[in-house]
Amino acid sequence: MDEETFFPSDTDIDFSFTSTTSSVTTATDRTFASSSARTSLARSSLTLSFNESRLSTSTAGATAAANLHHRPHRKSDPHWSAINAATTLSSDGALHLRHLKLLRHLGTGNLGRVFLCRLRDCDAANFALKVVDRDALTNKKLSHVQMEADILSALDHPFLPTLYAHLEVSHYTCLLIDYCPGGDLHSLLRKQPGNRLPVDAVRFYAAEVLVALEYLHATGVVYRDLKPENVLLREDGHIMLSDFDLCFKADVVPILESRARTRPVHGCFGSREAAEEVVAEFVAEPTDAFSRSCVGTHEYLAPELVAGTGHGNGVDWWAFGVFIFEMLHGTTPFKGGSKEATLRNIASTRQVKFQARDEEEKGVGITEARDLIERLLVKDPRKRLGFSRGATDIKRHPFFNGIKWPLIRTYTPPEVRGVARKTKAHVSHVTGVPSERGHWWWNSKKNKGSKHNFTFNNNNYYSYINYKKVKKCA
Numbered sequence: 001m002d003e004e005t006f007f008p009s010d011t012d013i014d015f016s017f018t019s020t021t022s023s024v025t026t027a028t029d030r031t032f033a034s035s036s037a038r039t040s041l042a043r044s045s046l047t048l049s050f051n052e053s054r055l056s057t058s059t060a061g062a063t064a065a066a067n068l069h070h071r072p073h074r075k076s077d078p079h080w081s082a083i084n085a086a087t088t089l090s091s092d093g094a095l096h097l098r099h100l101k102l103l104r105h106l107g108t109g110n111l112g113r114v115f116l117c118r119l120r121d122c123d124a125a126n127f128a129l130k131v132v133d134r135d136a137l138t139n140k141k142l143s144h145v146q147m148e149a150d151i152l153s154a155l156d157h158p159f160l161p162t163l164y165a166h167l168e169v170s171h172y173t174c175l176l177i178d179y180c181p182g183g184d185l186h187s188l189l190r191k192q193p194g195n196r197l198p199v200d201a202v203r204f205y206a207a208e209v210l211v212a213l214e215y216l217h218a219t220g221v222v223y224r225d226l227k228p229e230n231v232l233l234r235e236d237g238h239i240m241l242s243d244f245d246l247c248f249k250a251d252v253v254p255i256l257e258s259r260a261r262t263r264p265v266h267g268c269f270g271s272r273e274a275a276e277e278v279v280a281e282f283v284a285e286p287t288d289a290f291s292r293s294c295v296g297t298h299e300y301l302a303p304e305l306v307a308g309t310g311h312g313n314g315v316d317w318w319a320f321g322v323f324i325f326e327m328l329h330g331t332t333p334f335k336g337g338s339k340e341a342t343l344r345n346i347a348s349t350r351q352v353k354f355q356a357r358d359e360e361e362k363g364v365g366i367t368e369a370r371d372l373i374e375r376l377l378v379k380d381p382r383k384r385l386g387f388s389r390g391a392t393d394i395k396r397h398p399f400f401n402g403i404k405w406p407l408i409r410t411y412t413p414p415e416v417r418g419v420a421r422k423t424k425a426h427v428s429h430v431t432g433v434p435s436e437r438g439h440w441w442w443n444s445k446k447n448k449g450s451k452h453n454f455t456f457n458n459n460n461y462y463s464y465i466n467y468k469k470v471k472k473c474a
């Protein structure tokens with residue numbers, strides 16, 4: 001039986017994979033005509049003169065197995081357990097489309113449609129299935145699909161999607177990844193007064209995005225499409241960066257650098273002295289990355305991208321500055337009346353202008369945030385913060401003071417209007433059991449030094465694992 005015939009039986013939604021992408025005109029003119037949670041104001045990515053053809057000829061006729069490595073540290077993750085259970089029962093040991101049941105259409109992108117789905121015999125884990133109709137795409141877009149699949153298959157990070165399976169069925173490419181029920185940051189911003197987030201929330205989301213970018217750059221991937229629309233919220237409120245079709249890969253040489261720092265020491269009689277110490281710092285930044293393709297989203301494009309003279313890793317740090325600005329101010333810094341005006345503003349602006357925020361917010365990070373933005377939105381990429389030492393330098397900026405970076409994934413996300421609040425009575429969407437974590441908070445500044453800054457309960461990122469349920473599935 002054809003794989004596709006397994007889908008429509010479960011529901012009356014059209015899951016026959018009749019592609020909607022054929023109706024998509026160009027990337028620049030695209031509007032979202034879908035049931036996407038994303039607002040219609042979401043900005044589309046543009047792709048101009050994308051030269052890097054990375055399309056490999058894949059065997060599209062057969063179903064590919066989920067033969068991606070099961071990373072040992074993820075072995076009790078409910079998603080992998082569910083997939084293991086399904087593939088163990090499969091005659092050829094591979095995951096097929098027939099193992100999946102589609103529950104809901106989540107949205108339509110430039111390349112294909114995304115569905116919420118589960119494995120047929122296991123309700124313990126939700127997935128998102130990105131379905132791309134290759135017949136409906138131009139060669140350029142096919143190269144983007146290939147790039148996204150390549151990047152996804154290499155990722156292994158809590159703030160980035162896991163690719164659970166890559167299926168090639170007929171002319172469809174299907175990518176099975178983590179499902180994010182919290183929507184995207186762009187939609188979340190639109191729910192806030194003035195489209196702006198409190199500074200503490202900005203710090204939290206910026207810190208998590210920074211860690212995700214750090215990982216990408218350490219693996220030589222320049223992301224090129226940072227914007228709130230591409231920052232999805234997982235069930236536990238942490239972020240997941242999505243959309244890797246505009247990435248490009250470069251070489252990166254990791255180095256260990258020594259840095260002298262001053263550390264306060266407490267003397268025998270309560271005196272405080274300063275001690276000099278040398279610490280080793282890991283730096284892995286693709287400083288030699290180079291591309292001429294003009295890709296990205298207008299309001300987030302770095303000046304060197306607009307100029308078309310070639311660009312590298314610095315475009316992500318510029319976009320990171322625009323991203324923090326937008327979360328703080330509800331709009332992007334160079335936005336003009338038209339796309340052309342926006343590009344002109346980016347090319348001509350000498351210094352970024354800030355709008356006034358409420359008086360009471362002064363002193364809790366707004367000044368530091370502005371300083372960070374100014375250091376990121378530097379026209380010359382070589383002088384831009386992050387260019388030579390990447391996230392290592394940005395993490396040390398005063399805006400992020402107090403963050404214990406290795407513990408960041410155990411922090412409880414901020415309480416923000418429009419984000420489902422977890423309470424003791426909350427029933428986990430993924431596991432169907434009450435959440436172990438009581439309330440959510442993120443308040444690193446106010447409780448500085450207090451143990452309440454962090455959740456020291458050793459809950460790791462995958463703390464929503466429901467072992468009982470997983471065992472039942474397996």
Ligand SMILES: Nc1ncnc2c1ncn2[C@@H]1O[C@H](COP(=O)(O)OP(=O)(O)OP(=O)(O)O)[C@@H](O)[C@H]1O
Pocket residue numbers: 036037038045106107108109110111112113114128130177178179180181229230232242243245
């Ligand atoms: N993992 C996910 N979990 C939940 N919803 C998702 C997930 N991935 C995508 N979506 C939803 O599906 C929509 C389409 O996503 P998709 O990644 O195909 O396109 P996009 O974000 O518009 O990017 P592009 O068109 O540049 O590829 C998104 O707007 C989002 O609402």
